[in-house]
Amino acid sequence: MNCGSFAEMSQIQHHIPEHVLAAYASGNLPFEFSLVVAAHVSMCLECRASLEAHQAIGGQLLESIPDMGISDGLKSDVMALLDAPEKAAPVYSRSGIYPGPIMEALKGAQPKWKALGGGVRQSILSHEPTGSVRLLHIPPGMAVPDHGHNGLELTLVLQGSFSDEAGSFGPGDVEVADDDVEHTPIAGDGLPCICLAATDAPLRFRSFLPRMLQPLFRI
Amino acid sequence: AVDISAETAWMIAVRDDRCRESFGALFDHFAPRLKGFVMRSGTSAEHAEEIVQDVMLTVWRKASYFDPHRAQVSAWIYQIARNRHIDILRKEKRPIPEALKEEPDAEPDAGQILALEQETQELKLAISRLNDDQRTLIEKAYLGELSHQEIQKQTGLPLGTVKSRIRLGLERLRHELRELR
Ligand SMILES: [Zn+2]
Ligand SMILES: [Zn+2]
Numbered sequence: 001m002n003c004g005s006f007a008e009m010s011q012i013q014h015h016i017p018e019h020v021l022a023a024y025a026s027g028n029l030p031f032e033f034s035l036v037v038a039a040h041v042s043m044c045l046e047c048r049a050s051l052e053a054h055q056a057i058g059g060q061l062l063e064s065i066p067d068m069g070i071s072d073g074l075k076s077d078v079m080a081l082l083d084a085p086e087k088a089a090p091v092y093s094r095s096g097i098y099p100g101p102i103m104e105a106l107k108g109a110q111p112k113w114k115a116l117g118g119g120v121r122q123s124i125l126s127h128e129p130t131g132s133v134r135l136l137h138i139p140p141g142m143a144v145p146d147h148g149h150n151g152l153e154l155t156l157v158l159q160g161s162f163s164d165e166a167g168s169f170g171p172g173d174v175e176v177a178d179d180d181v182e183h184t185p186i187a188g189d190g191l192p193c194i195c196l197a198a199t200d201a202p203l204r205f206r207s208f209l210p211r212m213l214q215p216l217f218r219i
Numbered sequence: 220a221v222d223i224s225a226e227t228a229w230m231i232a233v234r235d236d237r238c239r240e241s242f243g244a245l246f247d248h249f250a251p252r253l254k255g256f257v258m259r260s261g262t263s264a265e266h267a268e269e270i271v272q273d274v275m276l277t278v279w280r281k282a283s284y285f286d287p288h289r290a291q292v293s294a295w296i297y298q299i300a301r302n303r304h305i306d307i308l309r310k311e312k313r314p315i316p317e318a319l320k321e322e323p324d325a326e327p328d329a330g331q332i333l334a335l336e337q338e339t340q341e342l343k344l345a346i347s348r349l350n351d352d353q354r355t356l357i358e359k360a361y362l363g364e365l366s367h368q369e370i371q372k373q374t375g376l377p378l379g380t381v382k383s384r385i386r387l388g389l390e391r392l393r394h395e396l397r398e399l400r
Contacts, residue, residue, distance in 0.1 A: 048316065
């Protein structure tokens with residue numbers, strides 16, 4: 001999408017791809033990527049509008065579903081519950097550079113950083129056999145080891161910047177890398193680069209040592 | 220000419236006046252469809268009704284978040300149903316974006332609401348013009364299970380056509396941005 005007014009307002013250059021937004025809207029995206037989408041949409045009105053367009057398509061299809069008929073008592077049950085007290089779920093709001101959905105994943109606390117070597121730190125938000133999502137803290141000028149991917153990787157910049165073969169990424173930008181991408185992101189000057197990175201498969205590091213360390217650091 | 224749809228009017232009455240009759244009308248319209256929606260992914264009829272109950276209660280409780288300038292009722296309820304269904308199926312809390320809440324004293328902009336209705340009519344038309352294969356695909360994507368990879372392989376067809384119909388949300392957001400500056 002090309003919209004001048006947003007360019008003035010927001011510096012975001014790299015957005016969530018359409019198929020990922022569609023999968024998110026329709027509930028077909030795994031947790032780790034959903035967190036990146038929810039965090040980016042919290043920062044990006046352009047993707048929020050696209051997401052709402054996908055929801056409109058879903059809404060139209062919902063309208064077209066044939067009437068299934070419902071049990072007799074269901075409506076009166078619901079009407080009777082309208083005044084029942086509700087147990088309100090906590091709402092996590094933005095804290096500094098962390099949008100609400102990330103604060104929720106952190107359960108309202110600040111990240112607990114663990115050193116990864118070379119000044120790089122990580123805070124794992126979720127780690128399942130099917131995928132993982134973590135915060136990374138990379139000092140200015142520092143490289144994340146050269147690696148390839150077995151699946152999809154989405155990286156959202158929250159502070160500072162990084163650049164690699166695919167371009168340069170600042171706050172709010174999302175880098176999309178998949179199977180065939182091998183890249184070496186290097187943090188830009190200025191503030192340390194803090195980003196949210198999600199993968200659906202372990203990363204493959206090229207050099208021998210990091211690969212050995214992979215299980216240790218759960219990368 | 221397009222009028223504000225009955226659904227939108229009901230939802231505004233629920234939001235602003237906590238109107239039970241209007242909520243009942245929304246229930247009659249959406250509950251049977253929501254049941255069909257939930258059952259598509261293999262949920263039993265009985266369990267589906269529990270989810271319908273949950274979704275409709277959320278519609279009542281979260282009504283203050285409904286913004287007729289940005290969303291049709293069907294789109295708003297679709298999104299609530301998707302969230303609830305996934306939370307229950309996967310036993311996890313699905314991450315959702317921070318809510319944008321309208322200024323409490325914001326006057327409804329009838330022109331904007333009507334323009335969205337118009338746009339939705341166009342969207343409906345665009346969907347009805349899809350051929351059978353495309354329609355099956357888009358239903359699979361939005362009502363069922365298609366991974367992002369599978370959706371990516373298919374984006375050529377319906378997504379582009381259909382999505383180009385909905386830009387008003389974007390226009391509205393641009394408008395809000397100007398006010399923020
Ligand atoms: Zn975006
Ligand atoms: Zn990578």
